[in-house]
Amino acid sequence: MVQTTRLFLATVMASAAMSLLAPSAQAMDADAAKTLAKQNNCLKCHAIDKEKDGPAYKKVAEKYKGKANAEARLIEHITSGEKAKFADGHEEEHKIVKTSPPKDMEQIKNLVQWILAQ
Numbered sequence: 001m002v003q004t005t006r007l008f009l010a011t012v013m014a015s016a017a018m019s020l021l022a023p024s025a026q027a028m029d030a031d032a033a034k035t036l037a038k039q040n041n042c043l044k045c046h047a048i049d050k051e052k053d054g055p056a057y058k059k060v061a062e063k064y065k066g067k068a069n070a071e072a073r074l075i076e077h078i079t080s081g082e083k084a085k086f087a088d089g090h091e092e093e094h095k096i097v098k099t100s101p102p103k104d105m106e107q108i109k110n111l112v113q114w115i116l117a118q
C-alpha cells in the first residue's frame with residue numbers, strides 16, 4: 001500500500017516536472033493566427049511569401065531569425081501604431097491589431113509567433 005502511494009506520487013511529480021520543462025505552455029496555433037490576420041486585413045498589405053505594400057512575412061521571419069527580442073519587437077510593432085514606411089516612400093501609422101476581447105496578449109503573441117515561423 002505504501003509502495004503504491006509512493007509510486008503514484010513519483011509519477012505525479014515526474015509529470016509535473018516534465019510540463020515545467022516544456023519550452024512553452026502552448027504550441028503556436030497557425031489557424032488562429034491566420035484567422036486573426038484576415039480579420040484585421042493584415043493580408044491586404046502582407047502575404048506570406050510575396051511583397052505587397054508591406055514586407056512578406058517570410059522576409060520578416062528571416063530578418064528577425066535568431067534575434068532574442070524578435071517577439072517583443074513585433075508585438076510593439078503591431079500594437080503601438082508606430083510609423084510604417086511604404087515602398088513609395090510615404091509613411092503612415094501601422095495598423096494596430098484588434099482582438100476580441102481587446103488587447104488579448106495570448107492572441108497577439110500567437111500571431112507574432114506565426115509570422116516569425118514563416
Ligand code: HEC
Binds near residue numbers: 042
Ligand atoms: C495598410 C497596409 C498595412 C496593413 C493593413 C498592415 N501592415 Fe504590416 N506593414 C506595412 C508596411 C508598409 C510595413 C513596413 C514598415 C517599415 O518597414 O517601416 C509593415 C511591416 C510589418 C511587419 C514587420 C515589422 C518589422 O519590424 O520588420 C510586421 C510583422 C507587420 N507589418 C505585421 C502586420 C500585421 C500583423 C498586420 C495586421 C494586424 C499588419 N501588418 C497590417 C503595411 C501594412
